[in-house]
Amino acid sequence: MPTLTYRDALNHALREEMERDPDVFLMGEEVGVYQGAYKVSRGLLQQFGERRVMDTPIAELGFAGIGVGAAMVGLRPVIEFMTWNFALLAIDEVVNSAAKLRYMSNGQLSVPIVFRGPGGAALQLGAQHSQALESWYAHVPGLKVVAPATPYDAKGLLKSAIRDNNPVVFLEGEMLYNLKGEVPEGEYTIPLGQAEVKRVGKDVTVICHSKTVATAEKAAQQLAADHGVEAEVVDLRTLRPLDTEAILASVRKTNRCVIIEEGWPFCGIGAQVCDEIQHGAFDHLDAPVERVTGADVPMPYNRSLERAAKPSVDAVIRAVRRAAYLD
């Protein structure tokens, strides 16, 4: 099976979907002539032309709204935010228009749009360029929120997101774009709303998404080798709708859970997952659910401080040990 980077997996997904459906178009800053700020759209302008790969001025609210308007009348826009930090400028269109038009029109309208771009921290980009705000969007009924961790998931989920008739918030990661993984050549999609067990285990459930999946897998290896603990790693993949059944099935098996996320702790994704667990697997819990999150601070610039602010393999191991009463 060929190996692709996460970036190229996304590129292929865009290409395939634009070939498949003439209503799909890409719009965003630097997506065309520049070949994409992170090169995700490399080659697309050349293949599809200006009509379908549109460079925009720096006007997130404006072009997000244009995307929504186009979707309202039947096109299938893919709107790229250079990062999800800037998407805050457009959040009115995502939340007040895209998410709600179907409901307000009593089902007359649908908004088949994908908003995509990298979210969360990279390296030393500072407080305004490092935010993981997935829970803000996962909060809103009417949106779907997806956060793939691997090239395989990225391609399959982006294709599904584009084909979905709902507005989809698609969260990538600058630190993920170079990640390599196996991606089959043929046509495949991954349904939205399905988590995946990335590693089977019996002692503790470790729930993660996006960049923290790699952290979880590293921790799981160390836990098996050095601590005698077999961790089961569950990659959420879709944050809204949450695959509650997969989460509960795992926790019922292991009786303890650690949730990892890059974002801030208060009202983060982990808080919702925790609630689902305490409610749906109460009698199966042998220990309180542990959470490993980004530090509750704006992201500092300094390298070591930044490292300390991100969820680490050590923090995951400590949390697992707490949940397993090993200390």
Added chain:
Amino acid sequence: MSGVKQDAPPVPARRALDAARAAVYRELLRQMVLVRHFEEKAGEAYAQGKIGGFCHLYIGQEAVAVGSLAALRPDDYVFTGYREHAHALVRGISARAVMAELCGKATGCSGGKGGSMHLFDVERRFLGGHAIVGSHIPLAAGAAFACKYRGTDQVAMCYFGEAAANIGAFHETLNMAALWKLPVVFVCENNRYGMGTALERASSVYDISQRSCSYQMAAETADGMDVVAMHGAAERAVTRARTEQVPTLLEARTYRYMGHSMADPIHGHYRTKEELEEQKLRDPIQMLRGQLQASGLLGEKEYAELEAGVRAEVEDAVSFADQSPEPDPRELFTHVVHE
């Protein structure tokens, strides 16, 4: 050219109306009267507690919606803000469906789930009904973008108040609409007051159509109390969009008689009763009626019949709304996502 306040020129006492277009003018008059009556009834229903939340009335501004929508085709797209009952009615949504929606009934054009600010009718290309000031301006440009993308000659028309011309979405959209040459007509319904703030206090430039200069966009200022003038200006803008595929900023100078919404006083805080009375002398309905009568195209009896017909239609809408059922409680959870 400066920020000096300018009023539109007074309408000539007698404008000779083209007899060949008598039917068109009578229809424009009928639509304005319909809007006027409907809005008065809506105000009444609100005061009776049948309509809740916000209710923004269009009384005094009828010529703008009526005159400009007359320039559109059925397959063109319409986007408005929240002062939209007139646009919905003129676009062809029945008075019944609009009144029922205002009253939150299941028979409303949004199933009772939208309300006064969120009227939708996809078949008639009436795409709302938006409550965040200026938020729908990019949506209209998006629809225009889709028309161009598909290679059709459809047009999108976008209505907003002059206060929305200060918000970011307006500027971002006009820039892109001009840059990409989108077939959209931006109709700025300048009724001089953004809620309680007079235009002079909110805008560095009084002449809204001037803003088109920043974007190298065509623009026109029309007398929003004169439905014939409105119609003419709208036709020019729509034609430009349809044939040249470029946008226009059309400023319609108009005046609202009621407060910003039913919760707002009619006058007193931010405008005087005198000003209101002065503006009413240029009432759009009376002006067209006067012109039709003067041109011999409409007699007293015909006008009385027209009015009676409108009253009946509006009364019918009110009782329809009264008798319509509430939405089923299960509708709370429907249409959140597209299954």
Added chain:
Amino acid sequence: MEALSPTMEEGRVVEWLKHEGDAVVAGDVLAEVETDKAVMELQARGDGVLRKVLAPSGSTVEVGKLVAVIAGPDEDIAALIGGAAVPPRPATPPPAGPTASPPPTTQPMAPVAAGARHLKASPLARRLAGERGIELGSVAGSGPGGRVIRRDIDTLAAAPAPGVAVRGGGAAASAASFEDVPLTQIRKTIARRLAESLGPVPHFFLTTDVDMDRAWDAREALNGLGEEPRVSFNDLIVKVVATALTRHRECNAWWQGDAIRYFNDVHLGMAVAVDQGLITPVIRHADRKTLRQIATESRNLVERARARKLKPEEYTGATFSISNLGMFGIDEFTAIINPPESGIIACGAITQQPVVREGMLVVGRRMRLTMSCDHRVIDGATGARFLGTVRRMLENPLAMVW
């Protein structure tokens, strides 16, 4: 007459609060009894009618002698009144478990009835215990705070220890091995205030051993004059400490954050145990009052403290406090300062001990005092000097008027 302290030999009935013919239930206060240290409550140990009072108010009775009879209304008590000494019943704790009588006073917040279970166990452990018929309350929890977790149930199931109650299925739990009682307001206040104290206040402690022979004799002599009210050791200590404070103003102070307030007046707080807690009524201007006034006032304050009838001005504003656990047989202890005061003296019991006097081994009465000082206000030498004065005055009471 009950031994209301291990060192009590006799008690003086101060006042009967219940009278012949009154119905009483276990826990009712029958009378106030003065011991060598404090005025204590004599409580009914059972339900019934107070049929006979044998020791009238004011009388002094040896520990163990009959003072009253509680019986059924028609029961024959002739034999008892005949004078047979009833050995003092050791204080028995109230019966635990769901059959315990509810607390007599109402509290503002009582969310859980007495006897309810607050067992720490993981939900999984609970379920497994239920499924396996294991009595959760009898399982030792190895989790944090004694939480019973799965491995505790698993270990148990593997090798059930003798004595572990295994339910026959569905029957209600048998006697609990503990009982959680929700906090009363007074407990919460104590917890909060003293936790606030010990943390921020830098305490240090000074202990001294006081020869109480002269004080003992002086008190006996004074009380022997037969005048009311009788003076207790506590009253004497109040007077001594108050007087000493007038000579050591630097210990009669409040920490105010940005200043220290040295008082010219001495208002002495006395820690009093009340139902479910502790309160410190204040004797104002204790330095200026006579022993008789102090004795009267302290009696009155204690009584009203126990009846929860103190007004705020009566338990606030102390410049210094004392605490006495001697009647409980405590030899010495360290008390926590009541902020914003800067010191407190803790008195232990007066005990007879072998002491050396003029080269000979004799029996002497000793009492240990421990002073807790706020180091921000009082330092070692200052506190030591003050405590030395207190000791001198107790060892030689006339030093008070020197």
